[in-house]
Amino acid sequence: MRTRDLRVLIVLVAVGAAALFGTAPAAQAPAGQAYAPPRTAAGHPDLQGVWRAWNLAKYDLEAHGAKPGVPAGLGFVVDPADGRIPYQPAALKRRAENSAGTKDPDPWKNADPLVKCYLPGVPRITYMGWPFQIIQTADVVTFNYEWSHKKRQVPVTAKVPPPPSPEDVLNWNGVPRGRFEGNTLVVDNTNFNGYAWFDMAGNFSSAALKVTERYTLLGPDTLQYEATMTDPKVFTRPWTIRMPLQRQKDVGILDYECTAMLDELGIHHTWPREFEPPDL
């Protein structure tokens, strides 16, 4: 009985701590550091390998009921504690419009940029369900994604200058700068163009988005992924998602050419390229 009470107490304290500290990374750090990851020759935690998110995040980052073709899920937002993305009122309306625009599977008519095979953005590219390979050198961590052979190269040395001005560079996937904090790879992403979504439910941001990703090995085959989104134009406060990624041992990444799949379906991707930044 005492043991059970103690367990309940520990859980309550943990929940309280998570609520108190908000951005749970701090609360999570001890768990991450319990596992001593292998190190590369450069002394960095060795995150190399093929990883995949086997979960429902691609459908909706928030808790949601079942819809046609979509399993119900509990969501991945760990902060705020209510699991909801802290939208400003006008942005919530925009999210609803986004979601309503996803009904038609025709890429010419669907509002989800991913249906047109546009770059998925960060963090969405992580949990779409396709695997990715992490490759490390002393200076650069490369994320090599199976989806449409995309890659992100994250410099992790002080030799690389700070990100350019958003006046000069705006990217779908942002501009990354990385560093190691203990056992965690931290990637700060800025310079987003604001066109990408977070999931199939229409969750979105503006070009003011900043994303801080944290990759921490919890064991040999489990990589914890965490991303904190900050966008004062769309959200009332920063919010954080967290999920485990599983190591894929059977083979390296293969390929999935998204636009070639449209070709094979007989869908021409010659639509006009008209991009509207989120209008709030």
Next chain:
Amino acid sequence: MSTRVRFLLSTAALLCLVALMTVPAAGQGGRGGGAGAEGGRGGGRGAGVPPAGPIPRRADGKPDLTGRWDGSGGVLHNTVILEDHPGGFGIQSGKSLIVDPADGVIPYQPWALAERNRRRDDANGYEDQVGHCEIYEIARLASFAFDIAHASDGNGIIHHTQHITRVIDMNRRQHLPDGIRLWNGDTIGRWEGDTLVVDTTNLNAKGRMALGGDFYSADAHLVERFTMKDSNTISWTLTITDPKVFTRPWTMTSAVPMARRPPADNFDGEDTCHEGNVDLVHLKNVYDQAHGKGGAATWPPQYVQPPGGTR
């Protein structure tokens, strides 16, 4: 449509693609600016590269190929035509990249030469996967600057080329099962003395080797050889064996020996292409003119297959 128009269209498409790939956020209301990490064009080629010296070596004694390399000779015409070709029509003249057979002509079987020429026809330029911002084929990649890195797990070597990262598995000795077909195949590597031998099978035969329509079948076996000559030079050859398409194996090389370039120092670019691919509609218009509006009867491309098919 005339050959002249064909080349103008093709070249326009190529130049647009190059522009799209090297200017971040092109076609998205981006404001230009920062040079991409891709391409390695211009900007003081050769500057910042120390004089050639002995072959650098890794701890295991093998050549250290780390660095940025460029075998294009500064021009891109071989992404259009691999064989000897005259100048004009918007492209520079070029010598054949084929070193074997000695006549520099790709030894196609007759049916395959007809199919190559069908693909080369401007009416079918819309079929080229690169115009759709899809994957660059292995030989085609060799016309651009690229980076080689020895991954710290010791078993991967990376190419960062025109959007494509090829991870060469240095530990696996067997190719993947036949049923897995990939755009750039399954690639495994091994050392033969100082030569890195890169062996590729399991291809899907959906792409082409150049805008000019050169191709091989899904049964092709590709062997690349990277041989370091000195600290600043790599000799690269690609030998293609495919009895379904060619009368004999043949070998090509890069326009010039791959030369060291200053290392990549800009990671702010992004490999956008499809997002701003406004040029595709022009290629489709030409295709529609030749095949009937919408090209419905012929799209996706109905490639002529080798007699007897492939695996």
